[in-house]
Amino acid sequence: MTKQIELSGVNKYYGAFHALKNIELSIEKGSFVALVGPSGCGKSTLLRSLAGLESISTGDLKIAGELMNNVPPRKRDIAMVFQSYALYPHMTVEQNLTYSLRIRGVPKAEAKKAAEEVAATTGLSQLLGRYPRELSGGQRQRVAMSRAIIRHPKAFLFDEPLSNLDAALRVHMRKEIRTLHDRLGATSVYVTHDQIEAMTMADHVVVMKDGVIEQQGAPLELYDRPANRFVVVSSVHRR
Amino acid sequence: MSDTNRNRLMLVIAIIMAAIYLFPLYWMYITALKSGSEMFATPPSFWPSEPQWATYAFVWESRGMGRYLWNSLVIAFGSVTLITVLGVGCAYVLARYRNVWVDIGLFLILMLQVLPASLMITPIFVGFSQLGMLNYPRLAVIIAIAAKSMPFFVVLVRATFMAVPQELEEAALVDGNCWVGAFFNIVLPLARNGILVSAILIFMQAFGEFVYSKSIIQAVELQPASVGLNSFMGPNTNEWNNIMAYATIYVTPILAIFVLLQRRIVSGLTSGAIK
Ligand SMILES: Nc1ncnc2c1ncn2[C@@H]1O[C@H](COP(=O)(O)OP(=O)(O)OP(=O)(O)O)[C@@H](O)[C@H]1O
Ligand SMILES: [Mg+2]
Numbered sequence: 001m002t003k004q005i006e007l008s009g010v011n012k013y014y015g016a017f018h019a020l021k022n023i024e025l026s027i028e029k030g031s032f033v034a035l036v037g038p039s040g041c042g043k044s045t046l047l048r049s050l051a052g053l054e055s056i057s058t059g060d061l062k063i064a065g066e067l068m069n070n071v072p073p074r075k076r077d078i079a080m081v082f083q084s085y086a087l088y089p090h091m092t093v094e095q096n097l098t099y100s101l102r103i104r105g106v107p108k109a110e111a112k113k114a115a116e117e118v119a120a121t122t123g124l125s126q127l128l129g130r131y132p133r134e135l136s137g138g139q140r141q142r143v144a145m146s147r148a149i150i151r152h153p154k155a156f157l158f159d160e161p162l163s164n165l166d167a168a169l170r171v172h173m174r175k176e177i178r179t180l181h182d183r184l185g186a187t188s189v190y191v192t193h194d195q196i197e198a199m200t201m202a203d204h205v206v207v208m209k210d211g212v213i214e215q216q217g218a219p220l221e222l223y224d225r226p227a228n229r230f231v232v233v234s235s236v237h238r239r
Numbered sequence: 240m241s242d243t244n245r246n247r248l249m250l251v252i253a254i255i256m257a258a259i260y261l262f263p264l265y266w267m268y269i270t271a272l273k274s275g276s277e278m279f280a281t282p283p284s285f286w287p288s289e290p291q292w293a294t295y296a297f298v299w300e301s302r303g304m305g306r307y308l309w310n311s312l313v314i315a316f317g318s319v320t321l322i323t324v325l326g327v328g329c330a331y332v333l334a335r336y337r338n339v340w341v342d343i344g345l346f347l348i349l350m351l352q353v354l355p356a357s358l359m360i361t362p363i364f365v366g367f368s369q370l371g372m373l374n375y376p377r378l379a380v381i382i383a384i385a386a387k388s389m390p391f392f393v394v395l396v397r398a399t400f401m402a403v404p405q406e407l408e409e410a411a412l413v414d415g416n417c418w419v420g421a422f423f424n425i426v427l428p429l430a431r432n433g434i435l436v437s438a439i440l441i442f443m444q445a446f447g448e449f450v451y452s453k454s455i456i457q458a459v460e461l462q463p464a465s466v467g468l469n470s471f472m473g474p475n476t477n478e479w480n481n482i483m484a485y486a487t488i489y490v491t492p493i494l495a496i497f498v499l500l501q502r503r504i505v506s507g508l509t510s511g512a513i514k
Contacts, residue, residue, distance in 0.1 A: 086407050088407060089429065
């Protein structure tokens with residue numbers, strides 16, 4: 001297996017605050033990795049560092065074997081789904097989907113075709129002409145997902161993408177995201193503070209606390225040999 | 240007191256206040272239409288008996304109002320353009336970066352807003368005369384107005400930018416844009432309403448500006464309508480109907496703009512202009 005994302009000795013400081021402490025993590029191509037941990041432990045910071053929205057203070061970050069420490073987000077070829085979805089309010093669904101393609105100079109007709117294809121797989125075909133404010137929460141979520149998959153990035157980053165949905169829809173979307181991941185053969189990093197979500201969706205779970213990776217491994221491994229109370233709590237939740 | 244009674248009382252108070260505030264405007268409109276003798280009648284009449292529409296044409300011709308209004312327009316458009324081009328960038332930086340220096344900058348900007356024009360004009364005049372700027376008096380006034388009104392604009396537009404979620408910009412960066420592109424594609428369109436409204440307010444201010452124009456522009460043919468109106472009035476003036484007609488021609492377009500756009504202006508100021 002090849003490594004798609006590699007972090008070695010990564011530290012991140014916000015001024016004097018040490019947000020990420022000596023992170024060692026390698027993510028294999030095609031795997032689905034969940035980042036869990038209590039609020040404020042640095043999950044979003046780690047994800048944003050992968051995207052290039054935050055710069056890391058020390059250490060190395062490689063994506064597909066290339067050193068990415070000082071590469072701006074637009075050159076990392078990574079897609080991100082935000083908790084708030086961050087859909088562009090002044091663009092239709094179609095324009096939202098094709099924005100990344102249009103920036104790259106993909107011809108209009110080709111971009112339109114790509115949008116239609118993606119919309120067909122995510123059930124948005126009827127909604128391409130609508131504006132984000134005219135969509136339900138679940139539909140917005142799908143648009144955010146579609147916008148990420150349209151350009152076949154090297155990795156997908158999700159920051160608590162389902163936390164704004166109701167319980168039933170959340171369960172449904174978990175399955176859908178995982179199915180999509182498998183079909184695209186994508187590499188995904190998925191931040192959540194819902195332990196069930198992490199245990200059921202991921203191949204590999206990374207448990208963080210106070211900026212440190214406490215434990216990582218396959219879901220069952222963590223379930224059987226929890227390294228600390230937080231992991232135990234996760235396992236109990238799962239029963 | 241019950242709620243409905245209280246609402247009624249508030250309404251009555253509001254109407255009285257509005258009437259007091261708008262009375263001069265009303266007086267301007269009716270006086271412009273009165274004849275010479277009706278103007279000085281006691282008790283004064285509250286509605287012109289024989290409206291003198293010819294007064295308008297007479298004033299427009301005799302005072303050369305076309306030229307004055309043209310100068311006002313040049314000064315107002317110049318100021319708005321200068322303020323918008325410089326102020327939008329400034330407001331954006333102040334909206335997105337938070338640190339001590341930004342706070343100090345904001346404080347200084349608000350300080351500028353506090354200083355009255357009549358106080359600022361002396362140092363500005365001296366400075367401009369040393370730089371030779373007084374040879375281009377309208378440009379000098381535009382710069383002076385820009386300096387005066389910039390804080391107001393920056394503070395309003397900054398609030399608009401703060402209402403645009405930063406995640407939208409980040410999404411654009413991850414989608415493959417550089418930050419300049421993200422600003423023009425995402426942030427600017429979403430802040431457009433707020434910027435437009437602020438620009439209109441600045442325009443109306445600059446269109447009526449008096450202190451700087453009066454002090455800096457000596458040549459009559461370059462003076463704006465506000466200075467023209469002032470030179471119309473002297474210690475022994477008695478042609479009030481002509482003066483009021485001048486004032487009517489001057490302010491009615493501005494009032495019309497405001498009335499037409501008032502809903503957008505109010506919502507743009509309060510909501511940050513995001514759907
Ligand atoms: N821009 C910043 N400046 C200073 N400190 C920050 C900044 N962003 C995050 N932090 C701090 O870094 C720590 C980690 O934040 P982060 O957002 O990564 O947490 P998280 O694990 O995503 O939490 P949550 O589950 O609540 O989203 C927090 O203590 C936070 O206060
Ligand atoms: Mg977070």
